[in-house]
Amino acid sequence: MLKNSILNSQLLEILCRLGHTQTLCICDAGLPIPPGNKVIDLAFLPGYPDIYSIIRGVLSCTPVEKAYCAQESQSSNSAFMSFVHRELTCEVIMISHDTLKEMSRSCIAYVRTGECTPYANIIFQAATSF
Numbered sequence: 001m002l003k004n005s006i007l008n009s010q011l012l013e014i015l016c017r018l019g020h021t022q023t024l025c026i027c028d029a030g031l032p033i034p035p036g037n038k039v040i041d042l043a044f045l046p047g048y049p050d051i052y053s054i055i056r057g058v059l060s061c062t063p064v065e066k067a068y069c070a071q072e073s074q075s076s077n078s079a080f081m082s083f084v085h086r087e088l089t090c091e092v093i094m095i096s097h098d099t100l101k102e103m104s105r106s107c108i109a110y111v112r113t114g115e116c117t118p119y120a121n122i123i124f125q126a127a128t129s130f
Contacts, residue, residue: 006057010040014109015062018126024062025104025123026054028115032101038109051115052083055122058111064090065127070097073119080120090127097121 006012018024027033028051029043042049071094073081084092095103097119104110104123113120 005061008040008042011042011058011111014038014040014111015058018062018108020126020128021065023103023107023123023125024058024109024111025107025121026051026058026111026113027104027122028113028117028120030116031104031110031112031121033110033112034105037105037107039112040109041112043112043114045114046116048114051080051113051120051122054111054113055083055087058124059087062124063127063129064088064124066090066125067092068095068100068103068123068125069093070100070119070121071095072097073121076118077120080117084122 033039067088067090069084069092100121100123107123
């Protein structure tokens with residue numbers, strides 16, 4: 001067991017394998033995930049775990065150079081966007097929700113949370129740690 005780290009072994013494995021410019025989608029409970037894609041399903045109950053905790057955990061151990069969010073979240077989920085702009089130090093690129101869903105198909109994995117607020121999805125593009 002690691003000290004002060006993410007406890008989920010599937011998520012840790014994905015984060016360890018994430019290479020420079022590869023992408024990871026952290027999504028709400030409702031984002032459609034295409035069959036055959038790798039999913040780390042953390043959802044337990046509506047709202048648990050929330051996407052904020054998962055984003056903080058991932059950011060604590062993974063360098064991120066870009067993030068992608070749905071433009072629709074700016075008007076439909078301002079709390080999520082405030083959090084994103086407060087917590088991330090990288091460039092945040094706004095794209096349509098449809099584009100985000102299409103882009104997510106090439107992510108190495110989806111991390112599904114119990115988040116049940118609209119448009120609470122983000123794609124991280126990995127940076128290097130050196």
